Amino acid sequence: MRAKIENRIRDVELISKDGNKVEISVDGKIYDIDVVMSESGFCSIIHEGRSYNAEAVSHSDGKYTITTNFRHFDIELSNPQKKYLRGRQSSTDEVQETIISPMPGKVIKILVSENMEVKQGDPLIVVEAMKMQSTYTAAQDAIVEKIHIEEGDSVVRDQLLITFKTN
Numbered sequence: 607m608r609a610k611i612e613n614r615i616r617d618v619e620l621i622s623k624d625g626n627k628v629e630i631s632v633d634g635k636i637y638d639i640d641v642v643m644s645e646s647g648f649c650s651i652i653h654e655g656r657s658y659n660a661e662a663v664s665h666s667d668g669k670y671t672i673t674t675n676f677r678h679f680d681i682e683l684s685n686p687q688k689k690y691l692r693g694r695q696s697s698t699d700e701v702q703e704t705i706i707s708p709m710p711g712k713v714i715k716i717l718v719s720e721n722m723e724v725k726q727g728d729p730l731i732v733v734e735a736m737k738m739q740s741t742y743t744a745a746q747d748a749i750v751e752k753i754h755i756e757e758g759d760s761v762v763r764d765q766l767l768i769t770f771k772t773n
Contacts, residue, residue, distance in 0.1 A: 610682040705768040710737035
């Protein structure tokens with residue numbers, strides 16, 4: 607995914623997560639960190655033996671303010687689903703038949719049910735990766751055919767989440 611931090615664009619990828627141990631890539635550089643999150647958005651991060659405390663405040667879809675050491679950083683995350691689908695589809699006219707997880711995470715909320723009609727832009731599912739939540743939306747009007755996961759499930763990259771009926 608891409609992260610816009612202040613006026614800089616960074617490519618960020620979650621490589622692995624095992625409990626609090628997280629491995630991420632930022633612009634190709636690998637970082638092994640230990641992250642402990644609280645429900646209120648505060649977190650403790652240990653990197654190379656140094657401890658950092660931070661607070662993440664969500665403003666809107668993909669926009670956050672991170673505060674650490676009395677400094678504030680405005681961050682805007684790209685929608686990983688849209689980026690993933692653009693790379694997988696051969697044209698913008700192609701019908702979206704599935705929602706596939708672009709990265710490992712945890713299913714926080716399923717906002718639809720099977721056989722439900724959805725309109726373009728309707729929220730479908732909320733997935734959390736590294737305590738950042740992404741809401742996946744319908745790319746076009748459709749009918750939910752099957753939901754392949756349940757709330758609370760852990761998902762892996764490229765895992766099928768939702769399929770749609772096509773006309």
